[in-house]
Amino acid sequence: MVRITVQKYGGSSLCDATSVCRAADEAVSAHRAGRRVVVVVSAMGQTTDRLLSLARLAGPDPDAQELDVLLGTGERASAALMALAIRARGVPARSFSGPTAGVVTSGSHGRARIVDVDTQPIRADLSAGQLVVVAGFQGADQATGCVTTIGRGGSDATATALAAALQAHVCEIRTDVDGVHTADPQHVPQSGRLARLSYDEVYELARAGARILMPQCVRYAQIAGIPLHVRTATGASQGTWVDGDIHRHSEAGERRPQVIGLAHLNDQAQYVITGLPDQPEARAALLTALEEATVSPAMISWNSATRAGRVNLSFVAAQEDRPATAAVLEALGPAGEHDDIQYTAPLGRLTAVGTSLRSCPSLLPGLMKKLYEHGIEARRWEVRDNRVTVLCPPGRTVDALIVAHDALMTDHGAMALGLPDRSSEDAEADVPAVGWRDAG
Structure with missing residues (x-):
């Protein structure tokens, strides 16, 4: 063939x-x-x-x-x-x-x-x-x-x-x-x-x-x-x-915490919709509508509102997506269906992507401490098993990237935060010689 x-x-x-x-x-x-x-x-x-x-x-x-x-x-x-x-x-x-x-x-x-x-x-x-x-x-x-x-x-x-x-x-x-x-x-x-x-x-x-x-x-x-x-x-x-x-495992076989890489975005916006009816199907419909409008929401969270039976929903999206996002949010219905829509922009977003990050409890506090030492305010954060995300002032996003790379991606920084040695992770020998590697 x-x-x-x-x-x-x-x-x-x-x-x-x-x-x-x-x-x-x-x-x-x-x-x-x-x-x-x-x-x-x-x-x-x-x-x-x-x-x-x-x-x-x-x-x-x-x-x-x-x-x-x-x-x-x-x-x-x-x-x-x-x-x-x-x-x-x-x-x-x-x-x-x-x-x-x-x-x-x-x-x-x-x-x-x-x-x-x-x-x-x-x-x-x-x-x-x-x-x-x-x-x-x-x-x-x-x-x-x-x-x-x-x-x-x-x-x-x-x-x-x-x-x-x-x-x-x-x-x-x-x-x-x-x-x-x-x-x-x-x-x-x-x-x-x-x-x-x-x-x-x-x-x-x-x-x-x-x-x-x-x-x-x-x-x-x-x-x-x-x-x-x-x-x-x-x-x-x-x-x-x-x-x-x-498979990034330790010698004992368990999935081990490791930061793979970092990425950053400027020109982000945070939306907070307060007083939404506490109905899972309504929240799902809103997120589906955003996806259909090709808006990619991140850092999605909701919590109890001040009124019984209501929740506050928040997410982050690109500023350039504001017209599409606004159209979706306008379709929520009359003001009685929610209390308010708050918009905060611009913001920067820094994300560390990795494996089993929840199992390294020192990672987020250590990163926050490093950012604070360099005068970078973390305005919001999210921890997932495969990523840790921090919102920061837009003018400091690249500074935050540099600080985080030193803290998470170098041997001295990673060991200080309790992450395993990554000295052999990127070796060419780790890439198996499968049949399609000669392409091109």
């Missing part, structure tokens, strides 16, 4: 013609190694931002449908250029837009989700020996057939959805960094590359702000069991492999 490899190249890896040619060399190399190759591309460099600026110059409130048509042209241009570069290297290639590649979406413009992929057009070209290039970030709405975009990072979702539908052996996320790090290397240069992670670990890091992968794409890969390989565009690094559960 011929292996199918999906390679995704981000905008930073396609910033100019030279970068496009380097990516074409990588794709052609995989093709000549005997694999059937599908390349998914983002728009070149800052193309999407430039197109968005042009749209706003044309009118202050651009129509969402036409805006999606405009923004999708960036990826389509990248796909055509990539196909031309591949053809120049003697390999037959064809470019597809998202809709012509069979990507079907649902949801609102600019915030759509992939719901299906008709692989027949791509399979036909692969069987004919062609290298296929697909424009990421876009698809055709299942109800109207109109072009919709998937949102920031949508090319990752396109790549993993295609990999799942095609039953690819691997989906390579080619980028400008050498893998997933213990923290954003732009802010924490001493952060270390992680050799292997589970889907759940990467999903939590992505939701918490690690920009290396889109949360939606991790779930596509996990459901289909497609390994992800995050690596540089040139393939020079071993990168990070993402697949099934990673």
